[in-house]
Amino acid sequence: MGSPTYECPISSDKCQIKIDGKNIIKLSPQERAKMGLFLAFQTPIALPGVNVVNLLRSAYQAVHGKPKTNEGKNIQNPLLARRLQSGGMDLVEFTKKLKEYAKFLRIDDAFLHRGIGDGFSGGEKKKMEMLQALVLAPKFAIFDEIDTGLDVDALATVAAGIGLLKKQGTGVIVITHYQRILKYVKPDVVHILVGGKIVDTGTARLAKEIEEKGYKQYDPSTTTH
């Protein structure tokens, strides 16, 4: 996603991440987002005061909105000027959609008006990541350990979110250590990643095997870690 804390392990001119055939390695996080990439964070941070509705409205506007116009630049009334420059997103329609998704994920409306992550439980934070994915409707969504720290009900809800995303045409990558989410989500392809490399590829069956036998078979050294 372009986190400033990550560097490509191989030399940067060889490093490639492609979306629709375009290498995005040099793009900033917001440019990647605009190309349709979405990352659900493993441990989402809290942003007190940045409420969920405002965040999603700005993000939706950035990803899907028409480019801002200069119309209304000289208008002194800030509300009117902003509306003219907002690229004509239908606020009513947007809010309706947001509330539908929140209901689908069993998120209380009150959370939408709180600072994102501010005082949320682990499960609420993860649901909020899913809500963002659904609202922003990306081409590709990566869920980094969305299933950790969730109780059974929340896990089912989040998994239903993955299903809905897929149905709406989003390509989904779920990164997980456990089998249990696969009870609700049926993957098309399973990759086994060890030490940063894909060591095996298969179907849902492969995940089941791992659950039984562990990763030992992929470990180059004889000791487990």
Add this chain to the structure above:
Amino acid sequence: MTQVQPLINDTYAYGFHKPENYVFKSKRGLDRAVVENISWHKNEPEWMRQFRLKSLSIFERKGMPSWGADLSGIHFDDIFYYIKPTVGKVSSWSDLPPEIKDTYDKIGIPEAEKKFLAGVSAQYESEVVYKSIHSMLSKKGVIFLDMDSGLREYPDLVKQYFGTIIPPADNKFAALNSSVWSGGSFVYVPAGVHVELPLQAYFRINAANMGQFERTLIIAEEGSYVHYVEGCTAPIYTTDSLHSAVVEIIVKKGARVRYTTIQNWSTNVYNLVTKRTRVEEEGVMEWVDGNLGSKVTMKYPSVYLVGRKAHGEVLSIASAGPGQHQDAGGKAIHVAPETTSQIISKSISRGGGRTSYRGLVLVHPNAKNVKSKVVCDALLLDEASRSDTYPDMKIHNQEVQIEHEATVSKIGDEQLFYLQSRGISKEQAQSMIVNGFIEPIVKELPLEYAVEMNRLIELQMEGSVG
């Protein structure tokens, strides 16, 4: 032929200014003759002339404050102390000179007025020239005038209270204001009267090197309520300006007054203001104070809680960018028992700007069962910026409950990355975080001010990211 482009574009968003057109302008500098001239021009009663002259001698004697911000850039001899823009006053919008009207159009007064303002008193230069008072106000017996008219029409009322809350000897700048004051507002709310809509005044400076010394006096009689709002935007200049106001408020038994300020002077203005309230039994005073502009601000709205169960609140927002120093805060002086106070300060420093919280909680020996809470939060946007806290507590009584919390935080790369990964630009991400930080105070502002405040923060953020 090639077109010559201007080399420098104005960077200050509201930095337009109009050609000067004055009826009277005093000479630069301050002496006895200038003060007498001001008093003569205003045709004031003898006691006010004496008050001004006495204040002048105090001003001359008093030294500059030895604490706070750097004030060495102020040159008292280079300042015009009085400018009278037009003859007399007008009572309706259409009577205003086109130049002044245009200036107000740019800050959006007509729009604001459409939003059912109770009364608009706008200060252009040193004199209030435009004023429209809703008939509702006078029907209820509420007086809302510029200070000059207040003195002319209600000399006894003014004489009774003027300078009693902030005497000229309080500090050098209070003495200065007391000797050369001009304009400001006079508000009187009779007992039991609630003024439902905020009273608003707009202030502007429009002459290079001209100080503004407005003087405001608000008297809220028993059980009354009023919300007074002042907002400032100022054009930009090449030389430094001085703004030194005095605001005195008297909150009588059971009355409640809220005073809201959004200060956005251009970044060459020294903004040195003394604001103080005397709160009597069960009265409530709330200061909402936003400091975004100016080169240097020193302002600590104060509440003197002199009656049992009186309550005082100060909500302060300060934002300092390159070259700015906001030295702001609040003071709560508990004189009577069972009095309560709360000071909440939020400051933002960016681009090498500096904010300081400076506050005082003082509890007198006789003030038992006092409660006071002070919260100051600072947000730093980069390494070059600075924030300091100078909380002073003088508690001379054992039976008190005092809380003090202070936090300093930085906008983290993680927070920015999170928002950026949602498609939001770095600039917008910063302004969202900053607006979120000050939201608890902004929500106390009238809607149009809250919108303007958010917009100003966005403008500042756009300029702050390289």
